[in-house]
Amino acid sequence: MKPSLASATAISALVPTESELDYATSCELPMPWATFRLHAFVEPATGKEHVAITLGDVANGEPVLARIHSECLTGDALFSLRCDCGPQLEAALKKIAEEGRGALFYLRQEGRGIGLVNKIRAYQLQDAGADTVEANEALGFKPDQRNYKLCKPMLQHLQISSLRLMTNNPRKITAMEQLGLKVVERVPLVITRNPFNERYLTTKAAKLGHLF
Structure with a gap:
């Protein structure tokens, strides 16, 4: 599928200027589906914190089942029905737990940045x-202002080079x-529609090129 003009224009917003990210620390994180490993990273310039959540040996060279998830307070923590963020977060962690191996990158980029x-x-x-x-x-913003370059130092620290x-x-x-990562497979993560997120999901497909 060829991206729409709006989708193609927004790609530049996904990979803006280089952003430095430093590793801070790690710990175990028991969750309902498995005991994951939580890794903290900090942007020195802003103090903003991001995390990676891993399970199993992600540094063994095999493609890693992964999710890049941008923060959504309303969906992730407040159970909003306006979007599909919270259900996608939960579904991704469940899939990783089922496989026994994977990574989720939680980027503090609320509201598409x-x-x-x-x-x-x-x-x-x-x-x-x-x-x-x-x-x-x-409001004077691009449709999507997120910076996925933040993932590169996280992936390098975890020794991940290829993704599912x-x-x-x-x-x-x-x-x-564009960051030099190999994506060997796209794994769909489709969430049930409801009356509150129907237009949101339709707009994602029509204007941002999302595949459902």
Whole structure:
């Protein structure tokens, strides 16, 4: 599938200027599905913190089942039905646990990179009729401002070079390949639609090139 003009334009927002990220520490993290390993990283320039969650031996050279997940307070922690973020996060961790090996990269990039307060402003515009892309643009932002270069030092620290990427977003695959990572498989992560996220998911497909 060839990305739409809007989708192609937004690719540059996925891989902006280089961002330094330092490893901080790791610990065990018991979760409902398995006991994972939690790895903390910090952006020295901003103090912003990101984490990787791993299970099993991810450094053995075999492709790693992985999810790149951007923070969504409303979906991940508050169970919002407006998006598919929370269910995707849970489904990805369950899939990794079922396989006994994998990694999830949790990036602190709320609202496709515009921040929590601006995301709530965008929600207000959506309440008035705008779709997710129109709302971001009305606030002066690109449709997607996330920086996936943050993944590179995390992947290097964990010695991961090839991925089986759980995503519906082909632009994430493009971003990983631009970083020199090999994506050997796209693993769909499709969540059940509901009346509150129907337009959100439709816009993802029509304007951002997501595959459902």
